[in-house]
Amino acid sequence: MNAPLTTTGRYFDGRSARAHPVRLRLGERLEIAGEAVRLDWSLLDLRAAETAPPLARIGHAEHPGSVEFEDAAFAEALAARCPDLNRREGGGGLTRLVLWSIAAGVSVVLTALYGVPAAANLLAPLVPPSVEARLGQAIETQVVGLLGDPPLCAAPEGRAVLDRLVGRLSQTMALSPPPQVSVRRHATANALALPGGRIVVLSDIIAKSRSADEFAGILAHEFGHVAARDSIRAVIRAGGTSFLLSLVLGDLTGSTVLVAVGQGAIAAGYSREAERAADRAAVTGVDRAGGDGRALAAILERITETHDETPGGLTGFLRSHPYTAERAAAIRAMPGERTDGASLLSEADWRTLRAICGTKDEKAD
Ligand SMILES: [Zn+2]
Incomplete structure (x- = not known):
């Protein structure tokens, strides 16, 4: 029932905007293989970004790279096998999302009114430590x-x-x-x-x-x-x-x-x-x-x-x-x-x- 599944997708190394075509294989681990890419990620470390289906974007808790694909069956199998796939560091997912939506809305207004530097000063204290740590x-x-x-x-x-x-x-x-x-x-x-x-x-x-x-x-x-x-x-x-x-x-x-x-x-x-x-x-x-x-x-x-x-x-x-x-x-x-x-x-x-x-x-x- 946990037979390996495969699909194709695009890998981003997190440093450049270049998309690398890759093959994905989901077994005991997620294997990502392409011309210059060969990764083997533990299912425990996978984190999904919020995307509009069928697009799925999977990152790694400790790695800047991520992989994208459009394959609903593969996404479903990943969700079933990866316990922390939708984990958000720091918890409070909905509250955080609401806060950030407000922050983003406010920032658009502040940027328009005062320019980016003032908006940055006002928003910096609102960035949650967990987000800042990951960004750092x-x-x-x-x-x-x-x-x-x-x-x-x-x-x-x-x-x-x-x-x-x-x-x-x-x-x-x-x-x-x-x-x-x-x-x-x-x-x-x-x-x-x-x-x-x-x-x-x-x-x-x-x-x-x-x-x-x-x-x-x-x-x-x-x-x-x-x-x-x-x-x-x-x-x-x-x-x-x-x-x-x-x-x-x-x-x-x-x-x-x-x-x-x-x-x-x-x-x-x-x-x-x-x-x-x-x-x-x-x-x-x-x-x-x-x-x-x-x-x-x-x-x-x-x-x-x-x-x-x-x-x-x-x-x-x-x-x-x-x-x-x-x-x-x-x-x-x-x-x-x-x-x-x-x-x-x-x-x-x-x-x-x-x-x-x-x-x-x-x-x-
Ligand atoms: Zn300095």
């Missing part, structure tokens, strides 16, 4: 893809020091839960806050930091963006009402909207005010954690000097932290809570953290 995960996958899939840096000793630093800054900056920070080996000196409290640190910013306090300043600056929910605001701004409508339709993954939103959010960067606010939060946070918050000014200037060496394609990414000279001056002008020259990490811990990519300690010049 999808955008991180996409950002990492855009950067050419740089490897994760997770040498255990370095990771332990980083976790301690993250814990300490989360405390002084009152962030609970602490942001999820990942480090990737990449020759661009930058860090990026994504929705859902995710922060991607590119290893060159660690290499270019001349002290633990400089790096802590960069990290704390991203924490400032997380605290202010700047990234979800940027995503709403970039995606506008189409983003909200796609949320209402339950179509977050595998959609062309998400691709546009992710790229837009990276390219557009944050407002001058958002950058200043994140800097202020960072200086205070690092000071309270026992370091020198003003060290952030020096690293900001240093990474700007080297921007021109960056290969093409990443300029938009780099623009995510603009207005450097002005920011550095403002940071240096901030009243200090403490200036006794103590550092947030010991020299030994800082050396360990610098080796998080598994390489030899780079010259601290």
Whole structure:
């Protein structure tokens, strides 16, 4: 009675809008096979998007890809075999749908009256954490893809020091839960806050930091963006009402909207005010954690000097932290809570953290 069923459909990888023709086979698992696609999804992980039959769109709980087909019998068999197919993370399906319908309606009106930025500010606090978490995960996958899939840096000793630093800054900056920070080996000196409290640190910013306090300043600056929910605001701004409508339709993954939103959010960067606010939060946070918050000014200037060496394609990414000279001056002008020259990490811990990519300690010049 559970004989394998097959049908044909289209696979979307969640990064590009391209549809890949695939064959679907439903047995103990859902197998998706095409020219460049070979996936084997557990039935427990399948999630259906809300679509108008006969179109069915099936995503994966932990994967940005999705598959579409028009085969009522296949859809029925999937529904019978997949216990969580119609599960909505966070529950409260109908309430959420109603709220989002209202939000989308309101956003259309607000956008017309005040423009997208104001609408984004008003709507960001309404995004449920479960939706933001899922969005953050999808955008991180996409950002990492855009950067050419740089490897994760997770040498255990370095990771332990980083976790301690993250814990300490989360405390002084009152962030609970602490942001999820990942480090990737990449020759661009930058860090990026994504929705859902995710922060991607590119290893060159660690290499270019001349002290633990400089790096802590960069990290704390991203924490400032997380605290202010700047990234979800940027995503709403970039995606506008189409983003909200796609949320209402339950179509977050595998959609062309998400691709546009992710790229837009990276390219557009944050407002001058958002950058200043994140800097202020960072200086205070690092000071309270026992370091020198003003060290952030020096690293900001240093990474700007080297921007021109960056290969093409990443300029938009780099623009995510603009207005450097002005920011550095403002940071240096901030009243200090403490200036006794103590550092947030010991020299030994800082050396360990610098080796998080598994390489030899780079010259601290
Ligand atoms: Zn920033």
